Amino acid sequence: MYENPDGVMIGLEVHVQLNRLKTKVFCGCTTDYHNDPPNSHVCPVCLGLPGSLPVINKKAVEAAIKVGLALNCTVEEHTQFYRKNYYYPDLPKGFQITQYDFPISSGGYITIEGEDGEHRVGITRAHMEEDPGRLVHEGTIDKSKYTLIDYNRSGMALLEVVSDPDMRSPKEARRYLDKLRNILEYLDIFDGDLEGALRVDANISIMGGQRAEIKNISSHKGAERALLFEIVRQKNVLRRGGVVVQETRHFDEAREITLSMRSKEEAHDYRYFPEPDLVPLKISGWAPAIKATLPELPDARRLRFVEQYGITDDHAKALTSELKFAIFYEDVAKKVDPKIAAVWVCDVLKGELNYRDLTIEAFKKEHILSVIDLLLNKKITEDGAVDIIRTLLDKGGSPFEIMKEKGLLKVEGDIVSTAAEEAIKENPRAVADYRAGKEKALNSLVGAVMKKTKGRADARTAREMLLDILDKGV
Amino acid sequence: MPHTKYALSAYYIIAMSEASSNLARFDGMRYGLRTEDHDWHTTFSHVRAEGFGDEVKRRILLGTYALSAGYLDKYYLKALKIRTLIKQDFEHAFKDADVLIAPTMPYPAFKIGEKIDDPISLYLADVETVPINLAGVPSISIPCGSSGGLPIGMQVIGKHFDEAAILRTAYTFEENTDFHKTEGS
Secondary structure (H helix, E strand, O other), X not given: OOOOOOOOEEEEEEEEEOOOOOEOOOOOOEOOOOOOOOOOOOOOOOOOOOOOOOOOOHHHHHHHHHHHHHOOOEEOOEEOOEEEEOOOOOOOOOEEEEOOOOOOEEEEEXXXXXXXEEEEEEEEEEEEEEXXXXXXXXXXXXXXXXXXXXXXXXXXXXXXXEEOOOEOOHHHHHHHHHHHHHHHHHOOOOOOOOOOOEEEEEEEEOOOOOOEEEEEEOOHHHHHHHHHHHHHHHHHHHHOOOOOOOEEEEEEOOOOEEEEEEEHHHOOOOOOEEOOOOOOEEOOOOHHHHHHOOOOOHHHHHHHHHHHHOOOHHHHHHHHOOHHHHHHHHHHHOOOOHHHXXXXXXXXXXXXXXXXXXXXXXXXXXXXXXXXXXXXXXXXXXXXHHHHHXXXXXXOOOHHHHHHHOOOOOOOOHHHHHHHHHHHHHOHHHHHHHHXXXXXXXXXHHHHHHHHOOOOOOHHHHHHHHHHHHHHOO | OOOHHHHHHHHHHXXXXXXXXXXXXXXXXXXXXXXXXXXXXXXXXXXXXXXXXHHHHHHHHHHHHHHXXXXXXXXXXXXXXXXHHHHHHHHHHOOXXXXXXEEOOOOOOOOOOOOOOOHHHHHHOOOOOHHXXXXXXXXXXXXXXXXXXXXXXXXXXXXXXXXXXXXXXXXHHHHXXXXXXXXXX
């Protein structure tokens, strides 16, 4: 049981861009603008020109319902859009079309690896809204002489996923974000690698104080850092006898601190009211058909991997935490021993990729199959296999070529036994130590064999041969 | 039709509330008037101060007020409920009638500028037509006589999507009268 000594309560509001849809949420403009010049994918609707009217994108509603279902939410009978009124240059109409009462879904949960084992974080609601444009500054926002506006992003479908204040540490908040992103990627409605795909606002309070809302968090790591800072700040305020007031704070990513933006009294009156240009949608009948299209989600896949492939839960967890990895593993596991595949894909390949900040796309399935094949046929040693994987990532090529070029073809039989005999002859002291009962002395003899074979001998074979000779040679 | 007496109030609350939000896009950023200022807040404030006339500003202010925190239920949402009741009044009336007939205006045309400083009496001039707008039913106005040399209009109101009936009624009326041929003298 996690004590939570400071009474930390964290709730997150995550803006998810449904960037795998073909078009924006209220007009026919493409969502595929990321490599195009600013303001090249805009129309009267997403520019908010007079006389233009929004038309709801059915696919966006379906995607939003899909997310709601995947987060164990109840999909409402009917859903309605509202206007949130405020002035900002990135908001062309002077209001944002969003939801207020009657959100698309509510009352779900996400299961994360918590401070004390499995932990459920409640999902208050998930509601749809439109993305504003993007403001571009020269250098930093406070030093720039001008602001440019790119409306390509304006009108992209967003889903705001609001959690209950169920996270008790910054680590849990980060795990929640990782898990949410993981689930979203499985649903094929979201590409987390695109700019602005996932944006986070964090609410945090500790015992004896009111909550602060932190804005401008741009990564999962950033969320963890901002929350860590905020806990220390709030504790310091209370320790000095001060009051932690309800306010909105800005996260300064470079300095890893939060700064006060506005107090509760300065909060905007957004004048929410039902959007008169969009009729309420009856969606109660939609959910069953969409539920039938839900893919296998990370938790289910993890359990299946353990059962079907007999791998450890740790391996299954690591492999399913990224959809692309899970698919990669499963393709490999169908062709070789799944347990060996798990070790090489998860322990070795994933580590080497992370070390280089690369994604799984950087490695070919056929290559890991070849490496495992060479290993199982005793052509190379485990060290040799790791060497090949590293070389493939750093320089490219094919496993077989690398094996030949680097001379990694494992030596065995006579060569190893000759090396073992030589090692015994050349190291009488180690032999004597071993015979005197010092088991460790054998290690230096194994080392000598490896040196003579330039690392191409299998360490276990070398050990066995040494023992064989030593036992015989009494 | 018990709820039509609330139509004028409901109509102006809805129209002003929505106008206050609809007109927010006129901020001078993408098109239209642009003043010489140096930052966002003063620029859009000046653009709106200079670009809008008195009546528009009046409606934006009243609409903004009606939508403010604590007033939404009291005004806008209540007006939407009245709108639904008025629509039902019409639907009910059309169970016994194919079309309804009513005066278009409460009085003949007033002089230019006569009511310009009295917005309430200007709004009151719409009392006969706004129930139709709220109910969303079709209506046509045709001449039906004169008073002191000024023409008087009659509106023929029909069911939802039954424009054919009101056009037929108006045409038949014109075929049998001469009001449409006489100009006000």
